[in-house]
Amino acid sequence: MKNLAPSLVSLAKNAYICRQINPKSLTIMQEKVLQIRYRTYVPQEMSAADVELINAARQATYRSYAPYSHFSVGAAARLADGTLVSGSNQENAAYPSGLCAERTTLFYANSRYPDQAVEALAIAARGTDGAFLNQPIPPCGACRQVMLEVQSRHQHPMRILLCGEEVIYEVACVEDLLPFTFNSSFL
Numbered sequence: 001m002k003n004l005a006p007s008l009v010s011l012a013k014n015a016y017i018c019r020q021i022n023p024k025s026l027t028i029m030q031e032k033v034l035q036i037r038y039r040t041y042v043p044q045e046m047s048a049a050d051v052e053l054i055n056a057a058r059q060a061t062y063r064s065y066a067p068y069s070h071f072s073v074g075a076a077a078r079l080a081d082g083t084l085v086s087g088s089n090q091e092n093a094a095y096p097s098g099l100c101a102e103r104t105t106l107f108y109a110n111s112r113y114p115d116q117a118v119e120a121l122a123i124a125a126r127g128t129d130g131a132f133l134n135q136p137i138p139p140c141g142a143c144r145q146v147m148l149e150v151q152s153r154h155q156h157p158m159r160i161l162l163c164g165e166e167v168i169y170e171v172a173c174v175e176d177l178l179p180f181t182f183n184s185s186f187l
């Protein structure tokens with residue numbers, strides 16, 4: 001009990017001090033709102049170049065290897081020199097060993113064309129019924145992180161098109177898909 005007494009005194013002193021301070025200055029919790037920007041289009045609005053990229057992503061879904069999920073994703077990237085590359089999800093019986101379409105595409109692009117920035121990436125998917133999804137398909141968190149690395153590596157914003165049959169979402173750069181980014185500046 002002897003040890004307890006001083007701590008109680010200390011608590012009382014602190015409580016007293018707190019009462020002397022303007023309550024507003026003690027308000028340290030703040031709620032903030034982070035906005036991201038994206039555009040929506042109906043497919044008919046897209047430029048010929050975007051239609052070409054989107055169709056490449058759609059076609060890539062037919063090269064998907066998805067015997068487990070039966071969810072076929074395709075991605076297509078337009079590189080700075082105009083080259084189009086595409087990829088699809090590649091699954092594995094050991095599930096974590098598989099890879100998403102977005103990373104398949106970006107890793108291929110950077111390994112085959114290491115000096116070319118990725119200017120745009122389109123993503124499309126077909127569901128278990130084999131039909132293309134009506135709504136845009138969002139990439140997983142791991143793919144967003146890889147997109148960020150590719151964008152940082154080339155110091156070039158990567159425009160991303162999330163493609164549904166009814167609507168297409170466009171973001172101008174990866175940060176709009178991945179706020180509070182972790183990048184090499186923290187290392």
Ligand SMILES: [Zn+2]
Pocket residue numbers: 100101102103139140141142143144
């Ligand atoms: Zn992914």
